[in-house]
Amino acid sequence: MKILIQGGRVIDPASKTDTVADVAISAGKIVAIGKAPADFQAQKTIDAKGLIVMPGLVDLSVRLKEPGHEHEGMLDSELAAAVAGGVTSLVCPPDTDPVLDEPGLVEMLRFKAEKLNRSKVMPLGALTRGLKGEVLTEMVQLTEAGCVGFSQAEVALENTQVLQRALQYANSFGYTVWLRPQELHLGKGVAASGPLATRMGLSGVPVAAETIALHTIFELLKSTKAHVHLCRISSAAGVALVRQAKAEGLPITCDVSINSLHLTDADVGYFDSRARVSPPLRQQRDRDALRQALADGTIDALVSDHSPVSEDEKALPFAEAEPGATGLELLLSLALKWSQDSKVPLLRALATVTNEAARVLKQNMGQLKVGGQADVCILDPEAHWQVTSDNLRSQGKFTPFSGYDLPGRVRCTLVHGQVAYSA
Numbered sequence: 001m002k003i004l005i006q007g008g009r010v011i012d013p014a015s016k017t018d019t020v021a022d023v024a025i026s027a028g029k030i031v032a033i034g035k036a037p038a039d040f041q042a043q044k045t046i047d048a049k050g051l052i053v054m055p056g057l058v059d060l061s062v063r064l065k066e067p068g069h070e071h072e073g074m075l076d077s078e079l080a081a082a083v084a085g086g087v088t089s090l091v092c093p094p095d096t097d098p099v100l101d102e103p104g105l106v107e108m109l110r111f112k113a114e115k116l117n118r119s120k121v122m123p124l125g126a127l128t129r130g131l132k133g134e135v136l137t138e139m140v141q142l143t144e145a146g147c148v149g150f151s152q153a154e155v156a157l158e159n160t161q162v163l164q165r166a167l168q169y170a171n172s173f174g175y176t177v178w179l180r181p182q183e184l185h186l187g188k189g190v191a192a193s194g195p196l197a198t199r200m201g202l203s204g205v206p207v208a209a210e211t212i213a214l215h216t217i218f219e220l221l222k223s224t225k226a227h228v229h230l231c232r233i234s235s236a237a238g239v240a241l242v243r244q245a246k247a248e249g250l251p252i253t254c255d256v257s258i259n260s261l262h263l264t265d266a267d268v269g270y271f272d273s274r275a276r277v278s279p280p281l282r283q284q285r286d287r288d289a290l291r292q293a294l295a296d297g298t299i300d301a302l303v304s305d306h307s308p309v310s311e312d313e314k315a316l317p318f319a320e321a322e323p324g325a326t327g328l329e330l331l332l333s334l335a336l337k338w339s340q341d342s343k344v345p346l347l348r349a350l351a352t353v354t355n356e357a358a359r360v361l362k363q364n365m366g367q368l369k370v371g372g373q374a375d376v377c378i379l380d381p382e383a384h385w386q387v388t389s390d391n392l393r394s395q396g397k398f399t400p401f402s403g404y405d406l407p408g409r410v411r412c413t414l415v416h417g418q419v420a421y422s423a
Contacts, residue, residue, distance in 0.1 A: 001043050001418065002026045004036060008048025008378065012055060013351035014367035023053055025374040028417035033370060044419075048378055051411060054350055056088025056375035058357035058366045059331060060255050061231060061303040063324070064121070065395075066112070067105060068097030074395060075109075078308065078328065079118040081394035083421035085329040086377035086410040087304075089358075089365055090119050093178075094126040095153035101126035101137045103145035110146045118420050120375075122361070124151040124178055127166050131155040136166055139175055148361055149229065151178035154278060156213070158184045164220050171226035176362075180231040181213035181238065182279070190319045192234075192280040196265045202319060205280050207235045214241045221250050229360055230254035232305060234279035236289035243298045253360045254298075256290050257305035258327055258334045259400060263287070267400055273314045273321035275400040277305070294352060295344045301357040302338075304331040308396020326396035330387065332379065333406035340407065374417035383409035 005023040010033060017033075024036040031037060062082070065074040082090055092109075094100035100109070106123050113121035125142035127150040129135045139150055150170060157163045170177050186209035191197040193204030210233070217228060218241070233239060233254050242254055259277045264284050268275045275281060293299040307324030314321050331353060339349035358366030365373060387404045389397035413421040 002041060003044045003046065003414070003417065004042035005046045005048050005053055005376070005378065008051050008053035010053045010368065011347065011350060012368040013347045014355035015369065016347060017368070018347065023368070023376070025414070025417045028374055030368060030370055030372050030374050033368060046378065046412060050382070052379040052381050054377050054379060055354040055366050055368050056377045056413060056415065057086045057332060057353045058361070059087045059090040059304050059306070059328065059353070060301055060357050060360060061257065061305045062090040062092050062328060063307040064092050065308060066096065066109065072395065074308070075112055076116060077393060077395045078306070079113065079116050081328045081392065082119040083413040083415065084393050084410060086332050086379065086413050087328055088119050088375035088377070088413065088415050089122065091122045091124060091148060091361070093151055093153040094124050095131060095155065099126050099131050100124070101129050103141045106142060106145040106147055117418065118415060120415070122146070122148045124149050126150070127152050127177065128162065133157045133159055133162055136162070136169060139169060139173065143173070143175065149176040149178050152180070154180060156182045156184040156187060160216060164224065167220055167224040167226035167228070171224050176227045176229055178229045178231055179217060181210050181217060181233070183209045183212045186212065190276065190280065191268060192265045192282040194265060194283055196268065200268070200271065207237050207282070210235050210238045210279070211241060214238060218245050218250060221252070225251065227251040232257045232260065232279055232303070233290065233299060234260045234282055234286065236286045239289045239293045239298060243293070246298065253300045255301040255303045255360070256294055256299050257303055258331060259305060259325060260287065261290055261294065261302065261338055262334060263400055268318070271318040272400070273316065273318050274325065274398045274402060276318055276321045276323050277325050277400070278323040291338065291342050295342060295348065300352070301360055302331070302335055302352040304328050306394070308394050309398050314398045324396070325399045326392060326394045327399065328394060329392055330399065330401055330406070332377070332410065333385070333408045334401070336381070336408045337406060374414055376414040377410060378412040380409045380411050381407065385409050
C-alpha cells in the first residue's frame with residue numbers, strides 16, 4: 001500500500017533530523033522524506049500536522065509469556081500493547097515455559113508473531129539448556145532459527161567456568177551474550193538493601209550483587225573478547241564500573257529499565273506489590289546516576305522491562321508476589337518524561353528507544369531513511385494520559401506508574417508500511 005504521512009514534524013535521531021516534512025511509503029519501504037516522487041499516488045493519507053513522525057521503537061526487554069500461556073492469548077494481547085505504545089520491534093528473553101533452548105520453539109514463536117502482523121519479535125535463545133547453568137545450548141542452530149543473542153534471563157550463573165566457555169563459544173561466531181549482572185547468592189532478596197528494607201523487614205539485595213557480577217564479566221571479557229550486553233543496570237556503583245569498562249574499550253553495551261530510571265525504593269510505599277520488580281528499586285542517588293548515564297551515553301538504551309503479571313500473582317504479600325510490571329505502553333511516554341524532567345534533548349531521549357537500541361542488536365532499524373523499512377510511530381507530544389488498568393491493552397494491568405499522568409500519546413503505528421495501530 002502507498003501511504004503519505006503529511007505535514008508532521010519528522011524526527012530521526014540516527015541522522016539528527018528534526019524538520020517538518022511529508023513521508024511517502026510504498027511496498028513497506030520509505031520512498032521519500034520531503035517531496036514525494038512525481039508518480040507517487042497515495043492510497044491512504046495520514047494528516048500528521050502538529051504530530052511527531054519518528055521511527056518505531058525498539059524495546060530490548062519484553063516478556064510475551066509465550067510459549068506457556070497460549071490458551072490465554074498472551075501473544076496477541078501483548079503485541080497489541082506493543083503497537084499501541086509505538087513499539088515496532090522487540091526482544092523477548094528465553095525464560096518462557098518451556099525455555100527457548102530448542103530451534104523448533106523459536107521458529108514456532110516467530111511464526112505465530114509474524115501471522116499477527118504487528119511488532120517484529122526477536123527472541124533471545126537460552127545460554128544453557130533449561131537455563132540450568134550446566135550445558136551450553138546449540139547456539140548455531142538457535143541463531144539459524146532466528147535468535148538475536150543468548151541469555152540466562154533472570155537466572156544467574158553459579159559456575160564461572162560455564163560462563164567463560166559460553167563467552168568463548170559466542171565470540172568464535174560473533175554472537176552477543178545478554179547478561180543481567182547479579183551474583184547468585186547475594187541476589188535472592190526482594191528489595192534493595194538499605195534503611196527502608198531494614199525497617200520493613202524485607203530481605204535485601206545489596207549493590208554488591210551487581211558489582212561483583214560486573215567485575216566477573218569484565219575480567220572474562222578481557223580474555224574472551226566476546227560482546228556482552230548488560231541488561232538493566234540498577235546502581236550508581238554499577239554505572240561507574242560500566243563507564244570505566246567502556247573507557248578501557250571492552251566490547252559492552254547496556255540498558256536500564258523505565259522502573260529504575262524513574263522510581264526509588266521509597267515507591268514501594270506500604271508494601272505495594274506493584275513496585276515488586278527485578279532488579280529492585282534502589283535509592284535516589286542510584287536513580288540520579290542512571291539518569292545521567294543514560295543522558296551521556298554510558299547507558300545505551302532504555303527498555304520497558306515489560307513483564308505482565310496476573311492479579312493472582314500480585315495479590316500476595318510483597319515478598320511472595322511475582323516480580324514484574326507492565327511497561328510496553330509506557331516506554332515512549334516515560335522517555336519523554338525523563339527528557340522533560342532532566343532537561344535532556346528530545347533527540348537523545350528518542351535515540352535511547354530507537355536507533356541506539358537497534359545498534360545494540362547490530363540491526364538496521366530504529367531510523368527513518370529513504371529505502372529503509374517503514375516502521376513508523378506517529379506521536380502527539382501535547383497529549384497527556386493517565387495510567388489506569390482500563391487504558392492498558394496488555395493483560396498485565398500492574399505497574400508502579402499506576403495513576404501517573406504521562407506526556408505523549410501514540411496516534412498511529414506502522415509496521416512494514418502497514419497500519420498496525422490507529423487511535
